[in-house]
Amino acid sequence: MLRNRGASIFLAWIIVCMIFLAVITLVTVLLTNSLSKQWIHVVDNVITVQVPEADLKSQINDNITRLGSTLKILRGIPGISKIKIFDKQETLKLLSGWLSESALKDLNLPRLLEIKLHKAVNVPRLEKQIKAVVPGVSLDDHSRWKTNLALLITMMGDVGWVFLGLILIVCLTSIIFTVVMTISSNKEIISLIHLIGGGSEFVGRICQVYILKVTAPAALLGTCIAILTIFVFHQHLHNLFPSLVTEKLFNGGTTLILWDWCLIASTPLIFTIFSLVTVRASVLILIRKN
Amino acid sequence: MVRFQDVEVCYIDQKPILSNINFEIKPNSFHFLAGKSGAGKSSLLKMMYLALAPTKGRVDLFGRDIKGLKRFEVSNMRKRIGIVFQDFRLIENISIRENVALPLRIFGAQEKVIRRHVPELLDWVGLGDHLETFPAALSGGEQQRVAIARAVIARPSLLLADEPTGNVDDKLAERLMYLFEELHRAGTNVVVATHNENLINDFNYPVLHIVDGSLISKL
Ligand SMILES: Nc1ncnc2c1ncn2[C@@H]1O[C@H](COP(=O)(O)OP(=O)(O)OP(=O)(O)O)[C@@H](O)[C@H]1O
Ligand SMILES: [Mg+2]
Secondary structure: OOOOHHHHHHHHHHHHHHHHHHHHHHHHHHHHHHHHHHHHHHHOOEEEEEEOOOOOOOOOOOHHHHHHHHHHHHHOOOOEEEEEEEOHHHHHHHHHOOOOHHHHHHOOOOEEEEEEEOOOOOHHHHHHHHHHHOOOOEEEOOHHHHHHHHHHHHHHHHHHHHHHHHHHHHHHHHHHHHHHHHHHHOHHHHHHHHHHOOOHHHHHHHHHHHHHHHHHHHHHHHHHHHHHHHHHHHHHHHHHOOOOOOOOOOOOOOOOOHHHHHHHHOHHHHHHHHHHHHHHHHHHHHHHHO | OEEEEEEEEOOOOOOOOEEEEEEEEOOOOEEEEEEOOOOOHHHHHHHHOOOOOOOEEEEEEOOEEOOOOOHHHHHHHHOOEEEEOOOOOOOOOOOHHHHHHHHHHHHOOOHHHHHHHHHHHHHHOOOHHHOOOOHHHOOHHHHHHHHHHHHHOOOOOEEEEEOOOOOOOHHHHHHHHHHHHHHHHOOOEEEEEOOOHHHHHHOOOOEEEEEOOEEEEEO
């Protein structure tokens, strides 16, 4: 019944783009959240011990004895469930991703131990204890890395929500704009409806139907394009970094869980509800003003 | 039902087009409203459907002074009034079926009721084959009949028809008058504004005659 071609084409495009951005943002936030949990889980309750090569001044010059002494102390500590010793080859492999082969050749590599804990251990005290016997040994419980990662993820999440808020504001402003345009370009029909006895409620309802016919398909299209983009992009990322990015985007827990996907899929629905409320409110205000 | 007391109307900065208007339309009545072109028939009807406020005097509708009505009260009163506009005011981009259904939708009637009543009435006014046609594809007389069907579909208690037979031949005019009479018998108050003397003579109903801005009742 209402007609406003120009404004509805404008609105449809805005909504497609905005919902696309919203879904991408949402997926980014959810994905970083779940990936960070995954990474933090890997280093949770793990301590890495570095036993450097003996230098000339050391009291215990024998590398094997240094490693042995360290292990001996560690084995006496309650709360340690597993100790994994990395040999030279494995250590080289760990570093090969970061340094070139020639650089690695000249490097005096420390021996690495990975300790799995089943109970909290006082890391600084343990380090002191080992250092007293084997100087140069250092312990790292990755707490700094974990704190930084958590901070980064929280920040990304906050930025994501601000971004989503801005997107919603743009969408709702465009909807209000379209409603204002539509009401003013359909004055005759609206005044006829008033004369027949249709109040602002009825006008609100036909405006809702009108806007819904534009925004609902646009929101759905935006969501579909976004999800498609995410799958393509994810495949690309997986090919580039197979060890960091899992092959499947959805595998029940390690990446996006069902709940995350429900949230993503409900984006157009949530948006539609917001837009219907906005249309109704703006029509009521506009008509009351006239 | 409708009562005018010492009503005067003037459009902005002009001399009054109607003054000293006094009359009453009792429930269950049928009136003609006559007068030359430009006499003020449409303006008088506009006051009755609350689209024009009197500059002086008092208008009562359904037993209430129309001054100071709240927005929802105006809507509720208009729901009881059927209007045939002189310029039809059909909505161009929906079919005539949807045009006629509009009052029922405003009333919140069930889809089932709308689907039954609208074709029935359009059939009655001779447009049963044009349900899905758009107003622009109809002749002036056909559009007028759509406007009449829209005005009466919701069974108003007051029907205000502004030149409802202006664009149809005498035979069809008579047929439309029978429709109004039928509604009248069913309890609708009818006011037909017209300058068709034949119509006024053929049907024996009281006439409100506007002459030089004043009302002369011929009963
Ligand atoms: N909105 C308006 N603003 C100013 N003057 C108006 C307006 N509407 C009507 N008039 C004037 O009021 C007078 C009465 O107009 P009205 O339409 O009521 O006449 P009418 O009896 O219905 O005429 P007709 O038979 O031609 O339809 C006319 O002189 C017209 O010019
Ligand atoms: Mg007129």
